[in-house]
Amino acid sequence: MIPAPFTYHRPKSLAEATGLLVDLKDEARVVAGGQSLIPIMKLRLAAPDHLIDLAAIAELKGIARGATSITIGAMTTQAELINSSVLAESVPILRETALQIADPQVRYQGTLGGNVANGDPGNDMPAIMMCLDASYRLVGRAGARTVKARDFYLGTYVTALNAGEILTAIDIPVPPAGHGFAYAKLKRKIGDYATAAAGVVLTVSGGKIQTCAIALSNLADTAVAADAAAKAVIGTALDRTALSAAAQAARGVMAPAADARGTVEYRTDVGGTMVKRALQAAFARAKG
Amino acid sequence: MAKTHVTMTVNGEPAEGLVEPRTLLIHFIRENLSLTGAHIGCETSHCGACTVDLDGRSVKSCSMFAVQAQGAQITTIEGMAHADGTLHALQEGFRMMHGLQCGFCTPGMIMRAHRLLQENKTPTEDEIRFGIAGNLCRCTGYQNIVKAIQYAADKLNGVPHKEAAE
Ligand SMILES: Cc1cc2nc3c(=O)[nH]c(=O)nc-3n(C[C@H](O)[C@H](O)[C@H](O)COP(=O)(O)OP(=O)(O)OC[C@H]3O[C@@H](n4cnc5c(N)ncnc54)[C@H](O)[C@@H]3O)c2cc1C
Ligand code: FES
Ligand code: FES
Numbered sequence: 001m002i003p004a005p006f007t008y009h010r011p012k013s014l015a016e017a018t019g020l021l022v023d024l025k026d027e028a029r030v031v032a033g034g035q036s037l038i039p040i041m042k043l044r045l046a047a048p049d050h051l052i053d054l055a056a057i058a059e060l061k062g063i064a065r066g067a068t069s070i071t072i073g074a075m076t077t078q079a080e081l082i083n084s085s086v087l088a089e090s091v092p093i094l095r096e097t098a099l100q101i102a103d104p105q106v107r108y109q110g111t112l113g114g115n116v117a118n119g120d121p122g123n124d125m126p127a128i129m130m131c132l133d134a135s136y137r138l139v140g141r142a143g144a145r146t147v148k149a150r151d152f153y154l155g156t157y158v159t160a161l162n163a164g165e166i167l168t169a170i171d172i173p174v175p176p177a178g179h180g181f182a183y184a185k186l187k188r189k190i191g192d193y194a195t196a197a198a199g200v201v202l203t204v205s206g207g208k209i210q211t212c213a214i215a216l217s218n219l220a221d222t223a224v225a226a227d228a229a230a231k232a233v234i235g236t237a238l239d240r241t242a243l244s245a246a247a248q249a250a251r252g253v254m255a256p257a258a259d260a261r262g263t264v265e266y267r268t269d270v271g272g273t274m275v276k277r278a279l280q281a282a283f284a285r286a287k288g
Numbered sequence: 289m290a291k292t293h294v295t296m297t298v299n300g301e302p303a304e305g306l307v308e309p310r311t312l313l314i315h316f317i318r319e320n321l322s323l324t325g326a327h328i329g330c331e332t333s334h335c336g337a338c339t340v341d342l343d344g345r346s347v348k349s350c351s352m353f354a355v356q357a358q359g360a361q362i363t364t365i366e367g368m369a370h371a372d373g374t375l376h377a378l379q380e381g382f383r384m385m386h387g388l389q390c391g392f393c394t395p396g397m398i399m400r401a402h403r404l405l406q407e408n409k410t411p412t413e414d415e416i417r418f419g420i421a422g423n424l425c426r427c428t429g430y431q432n433i434v435k436a437i438q439y440a441a442d443k444l445n446g447v448p449h450k451e452a453a454e
Contacts, residue, residue: 001312001331001350008292008309008355038351039333042312051309053356079345103422104400105336108345109352190421191334 003038004047010056014139014168017052021164022141024050030166032075032114035106036123060113060168063087070172074113078102081112090174093181093201097128100183103191116149117167119157119222122193126153126223127215128183131201134172140165153222179203180286184278185217186270188261194218195261196271198226198250200278202233204286209233214246214278218261219254219271226250229275238283246279247272296360298323299367307354313347314338316354317364325365325395329424336423339396340364346403348422365395368402377443378402378436386453387436389427397423401437409445411437 009028011017021028029048031037032055040046054060060075065086072081078098081087087094101107101115101124115125116136129136129149136147138161152160161167175181185197197217203210212230217223229250236242256267291306298321305320317323317340326349329337333351340349341363368376378398381387388394397420404411404419411419416437417430425433432453442449 003310005308005310007290008353010355010358034352034356035333038353041310042331055356103336104404104419105339105346105348105422106333106351109347190418 001042003041004044006048007050009050010053012056014057014059017057018139018141018166020052028052030054032111033109035110036118068174070174072112072170074167074169076112078107078110091172093128093183097124097183100185113167117161119159121156121220121222122218124217127199127217130215130223130225131199131213132172134170136167137169138165139168150225156221175201176203178287180282182278182281184274186274196267196274198274198278200282202282202286204288207237208235214275219256224253226253238279243276247275250275292355294354294358296357296362298362299364309353309355311354313349313352313354313357317349323364323366327392327395337393337396339399341399341403346400365398377440381436381439385432385435385439387433393423393425397433405441
């Protein structure tokens with residue numbers, strides 16, 4: 001389990017890192033927490049000639065609360081998300097989700113930026129970013145641009161990130177106070193990717209759902225938003241008919257792989273169950 | 289492939305070596321430093337037998353390159369006993385509560401439990417189980433590992449411990 005040889009770089013600034021990416025072209029890969037990349041390098045499914053470690057770049061760290069949005073540096077680890085009181089207060093779904101990722105050792109190392117940039121449908125954070133309507137800041141030598149989480153995922157391991165670009169931070173509009181949220185993840189054991197998972201963020205007023213966003217993990221070739229399912233519960237008090245309609249609509253956007261976690265039919269079925277559970281938990285938590 | 293000079297502090301002592309960038313931290317610790325306490329179980333980031341403490345975090349040293357640990361403060365199982373040779377509370381707990389059978393997982397378990405008890409001095413049984421979920425044991429069924437960690441927590445907190453091993 002020894003990776004192929006590579007040259008290691010540890011730039012101290014973003015400019016230095018993007019410069020290296022341009023100069024080294026396809027032969028270079030950035031490493032964040034390494035908890036997805038190093039295992040596949042050990043299997044030699046990835047064999048970059050140059051590894052650019054983002055760990056020493058201070059500007060990629062940190063959580064900043066603005067008036068209407070929160071900005072999280074790409075190199076913020078899952079453990080740091082879990083321990084942040086700012087996030088626990090304003091975007092609690094991040095803590096709830098981070099606690100369901102991998103195990104303690106992996107969470108100390110693995111980063112939010114790596115989790116969303118990886119492009120694996122099994123990663124848990126992309127669906128949450130879709131529920132929150134987050135945007136990713138991408139920086140290359142040519143300049144900076146922003147891409148919404150909902151537009152970022154093009155296929156398994158294929159994202160809108162261009163060669164030479166680094167994801168530097170994630171901007172999350174702060175959901176209204178009293179919003180309901182939940183991430184329901186079915187997994188075989190701690191440390192496993194989802195058999196099926198659903199994230200929900202909603203608001204309630206006068207006992208009825210006003211706004212709702214639903215997104216799914218590991219149920220298609222990318223994380224996927226289930227907008228028709230969200231629409232099916234808006235205006236309702238989440239009665240049984242609305243709940244079943246949402247699960248049915250969500251199943252319509254599912255196309256899971258058949259693997260050791262189950263058949264297509266099984267994963268689609270429990271995917272609907274995860275949507276129902278996440279909706280019920282989010283509705284119960286919402287105030288209004 | 290050109291080698292890189294790495295320096296770090298391991299168990300309070302300066303450590304250094306020349307490594308290829310692709311050298312995993314576990315291999316550097318075991319082969320260059322001859323500290324064979326941290327084990328290689330799966331080598332695929334799953335079992336936690338290779339867990340060491342690095343700058344206040346528990347890490348799987350099979351899933352990190354030695355060059356990434358440049359300048360780090362590392363503690364391995366060899367650094368746990370006191371200078372006079374008496375056992376650390378966790379080591380004593382694993383012994384008293386029969387927290388090991390073959391012992392292969394024990395160095396990783398103890399290093400992970402060490403960080404857990406730094407972060408939470410009075411963990412509940414559920415918190416212990418969740419906190420060591422990245423460490424697999426194929427022998428004990430975990431029951432006595434949980435008791436060993438409870439024993440150590442009590443000892444470190446100066447509270448008498450009553451529970452007996454199963
Ligand atoms: C045992 C185990 C269990 C796991 N279970 C789960 C789980 O249940 N759920 C889950 O979501 N994940 C799981 N993971 C994966 C883990 O969360 C990874 O940490 C995460 O997928 C990637 O984050 P990283 O910081 O480690 O990125 P790395 O592994 O360093 O990088 C991953 C990819 O993203 C690219 N990349 C990283 N950062 C950036 C950036 N800032 N800009 C551009 N590209 C970047 C890298 O080039 C690479 O291609 C598990 C991992 C292990 C080892
Ligand atoms: S040897 Fe590192 S996790 Fe198993
Ligand atoms: S004691 Fe044998 S693996 Fe844990």
